[in-house]
Amino acid sequence: MSTIRVRCLLQQCTKATLRLQDDSVVTINRGMVAFVAFIKDAQLDDVDKLAKEIATVKLCESENGGLKTIVDLPGDLLIIPQATLGGRLNSHRFQYHHNINKDTGQEFYDRFVSNMRDLCSQNTNNVVHAGSYGIRQIYSSETNGPAMHIIEF
Amino acid sequence: MSTIRVRCLLQQCTKATLRLQDDSVVTINRGMVAFVAFIKDAQLDDVDKLAKEIATVKLCESENGGLKTIVDLPGDLLIIPQATLGGRLNSHRFQYHHNINKDTGQEFYDRFVSNMRDLCSQNTNNVVHAGSYGIRQIYSSETNGPAMHIIEF
Numbered sequence: 001m002s003t004i005r006v007r008c009l010l011q012q013c014t015k016a017t018l019r020l021q022d023d024s025v026v027t028i029n030r031g032m033v034a035f036v037a038f039i040k041d042a043q044l045d046d047v048d049k050l051a052k053e054i055a056t057v058k059l060c061e062s063e064n065g066g067l068k069t070i071v072d073l074p075g076d077l078l079i080i081p082q083a084t085l086g087g088r089l090n091s092h093r094f095q096y097h098h099n100i101n102k103d104t105g106q107e108f109y110d111r112f113v114s115n116m117r118d119l120c121s122q123n124t125n126n127v128v129h130a131g132s133y134g135i136r137q138i139y140s141s142e143t144n145g146p147a148m149h150i151i152e153f
Numbered sequence: 154m155s156t157i158r159v160r161c162l163l164q165q166c167t168k169a170t171l172r173l174q175d176d177s178v179v180t181i182n183r184g185m186v187a188f189v190a191f192i193k194d195a196q197l198d199d200v201d202k203l204a205k206e207i208a209t210v211k212l213c214e215s216e217n218g219g220l221k222t223i224v225d226l227p228g229d230l231l232i233i234p235q236a237t238l239g240g241r242l243n244s245h246r247f248q249y250h251h252n253i254n255k256d257t258g259q260e261f262y263d264r265f266v267s268n269m270r271d272l273c274s275q276n277t278n279n280v281v282h283a284g285s286y287g288i289r290q291i292y293s294s295e296t297n298g299p300a301m302h303i304i305e306f
Contacts (some may be wrong), residue, residue: 007303009162009301035299035301053242056245057242057245057246057247058245058246059247067246069245080299082299082301084300084301084302085301085302085303087302087303089206089210089302089304092206092209092210092211092222093210093211093220094210094212094302136297136298137296137298137299138296138297138298139295139296139298139299140293140294140295140296141293141294142292142293143290143291143292143293144289144291145289145290145291145292146188146233146235146290146292147237148162148188148235148237148238149237149238149240149242149247150160150238150240150303151242
């Protein structure tokens with residue numbers, strides 16, 4: 001993990017719910033949840049690359065069992081900032097020294113969400129929701145097999 | 154990721170539910186979910202090391218806000234085999250060539266679950282449940298902040 005700049009956990013879901021900063025709650029149905037962390041040396045290019053990889057990865061089970069992209073399925077997408085994914089275990093505690101600073105993290109997160117909305121808008125049946133940056137993510141999910149995958153680079 | 158032998162995703166939860174091979178369903182309350190994948194070169198020592206790290210990592214929020222281990226909290230633990238965490242992205246698809254073979258994976262998983270039960274039994278208030286190896290994990294969870302962390306080595 002020493003050299004990665006971006007880490008994203010993808011989880012397939014049948015339903016997922018997240019509370020936002022204004023205490024409203026957003027819900028997606030069948031689709032994918034993307035938990036995202038940017039590490040210290042992340043660049044704007046990395047943000048764009050991650051969005052493209054998520055939009056084009058074939059991970060979503062279609063009716064006939066084959067795997068499709070979230071855009072082609074079409075499926076819903078819930079994006080959740082998750083800085084803890086950048087933590088490193090040291091003496092029984094996780095440390096976050098290597099995470100990106102908050103302002104840049106917010107800027108990158110906003111750009112990432114905007115990119116994902118653009119990419120998913122190719123299919124008007126895609127619902128995209130995104131969590132509020134910098135708050136505790138109150139979250140619940142139901143899966144038919146979470147099928148967790150990690151994209152990092 | 155090229156050199157890792159073990160990858161584990163830890164998620165804090167207030168409730169989590171998993172279906173087992175016999176179609177029964179297990180539920181844990183406040184505690185932690187551990188999704189585990191063993192990669193090709195994993196050794197028995199790695200299994201034992203991972204169990205110790207999970208039992209001793211201070212990730213669980215106590216009443217006063219401080220962080221405790223799952224054993225000290227005491228909190229429940231749900232262990233879920235999750236081979237997909239060992240997948241590698243290649244040309245828009247995840248490949249699993251680097252995962253451990255099924256028989257060794259089952260052996261390591263059983264040992265890991267046994268280790269975790271032993272370590273958690275220090276506190277009789279800990280509930281430990283474990284998913285069935287090799288089946289699709291039908292799973293749901295509620296969190297007060299999933300606080301996802303990765304242990305890998």
